[in-house]
Amino acid sequence: MNDMQADLAQALVLDGNAVAGLLDEIFGVDMTASPTVCVQCGREGDLATLLTFTHAPGIVLRCPACESVVLRIVQTPGAIYLDARGTLYLCLGRRLP
Ligand SMILES: [Zn+2]
Secondary structure, three states: OOHHHHHHHHHOEEEHHHHHHHHHHHHOOOOOOOEEEEOOOOOEEEHHHOEEEOOOOOEEEEOOOOOOEEEEEEEOOOOEEEEOOOEOOOOOOOOOO
16 A cells, blocks of 8 residues: 555544444444454454444444454445454443433
């Protein structure tokens, strides 16, 4: 990757807040403050801190420490596919009554 390609790739990187609405649709709760633990390097941080690529085929959220894929989301007309094998767990807050 040359410097221009690297700059362009960097310009396309968002944070996890960019997919807050989609995650809310999937889980029914705000997930941006959910802790994630990277399977590869053990980094723990809120989902909102993940590097988010929305221009890939599907949406890819990567660990900011080791750049491993933490979450992948693919949307089709009839379904949403979520690959969460890059995090040890996701934490869904309960709605208070
Ligand atoms: Zn990591």
